[in-house]
Amino acid sequence: xxxxxxxxxxxxxxxxxxxxxxxxxxxxxxxxxxxxxxxxxxxxxxxxxxxxxxxxxxxxxxxxxxxxxxxxxxxxxxxxxxxxxxxxxxxxxxxxxxxxxxxxxxxxxxxxxxxxxxxxxxxxxxxxxxxxxxxxxxxxxxxxxxxxxxxxxxxxxxxxxxxxxxxxxxxxxxxxxxxxxxxxxxxxxxxxxxxxxxxxxxxxxxxxxxxxxxxxxxxxxxxxxxxxxxxxxxxxxxxxxxxxxxxxxxxxxx
Numbered sequence: 001x002x003x004x005x006x007x008x009x010x011x012x013x014x015x016x017x018x019x020x021x022x023x024x025x026x027x028x029x030x031x032x033x034x035x036x037x038x039x040x041x042x043x044x045x046x047x048x049x050x051x052x053x054x055x056x057x058x059x060x061x062x063x064x065x066x067x068x069x070x071x072x073x074x075x076x077x078x079x080x081x082x083x084x085x086x087x088x089x090x091x092x093x094x095x096x097x098x099x100x101x102x103x104x105x106x107x108x109x110x111x112x113x114x115x116x117x118x119x120x121x122x123x124x125x126x127x128x129x130x131x132x133x134x135x136x137x138x139x140x141x142x143x144x145x146x147x148x149x150x151x152x153x154x155x156x157x158x159x160x161x162x163x164x165x166x167x168x169x170x171x172x173x174x175x176x177x178x179x180x181x182x183x184x185x186x187x188x189x190x191x192x193x194x195x196x197x198x199x200x201x202x203x204x205x206x207x208x209x210x211x212x213x214x215x216x217x218x219x220x221x222x223x224x225x226x227x228x229x230x231x232x233x234x235x236x237x238x239x240x241x242x243x244x245x246x247x248x249x250x251x252x253x254x
């Protein structure tokens with residue numbers, strides 16, 4: 001579904017529905033459309049779904065890092081005059097949500113992470129030495145999912161364009177290094193925010209043991225598995241993902 005991208009000040013974002021705000025944080029190679037099913041479902045269930053376009057490739061190289069993106073998120077929440085937000089992040093987006101919550105817990109009602117970085121990084125920014133070879137890039141994009149067919153030509157083309165743009169590739173590598181540098185293992189035990197962890201049992205980017213470690217380290221978390229699922233559960237099994245999360249919201253009165 002085509003969504004209208006609002007442009008206000010330095011922020012571009014999608015906003016659908018009314019009610020409790022859910023701010024969705026996309027990943028490094030993830031577009032806003034990756035969350036279409038989440039947006040459609042929760043915007044009809046009493047939630048306002050807001051997806052800001054993160055400035056992954058538009059910040060200066062010095063500011064291309066997890067900390068600066070978390071600051072951007074804080075500025076966006078202030079700009080929208082929001083409080084008690086739910087942060088939902090996939091991959092790098094999960095890491096940004098975690099880092100923001102560490103710095104500004106008073107703004108966050110709950111966290112939802114899926115395939116999140118923050119403890120372990122393997123595929124972010126790596127393995128692009130043959131980036132001019134379309135078939136190599138196609139294979140890497142397919143490996144993100146349990147079912148390679150989920151990696152449509154549109155998704156593969158976008159990844160191919162990104163890694164063959166020198167400026168974007170340099171920033172992708174900078175983000176990968178930043179993700180390692182901002183490891184959150186020591187911070188998580190101090191974060192008493194209700195956290196829903198939804199993970200693909202076959203995630204090859206952030207493997208299942210990463211989800212188990214998040215669940216072990218976070219004081220108030222619940223872990224849910226989706227079978228036959230890779231790194232982007234909300235794309236590969238959208239109905240299951242949405243139902244798990246909706247049930248968790250109801251159970252936690254969120």
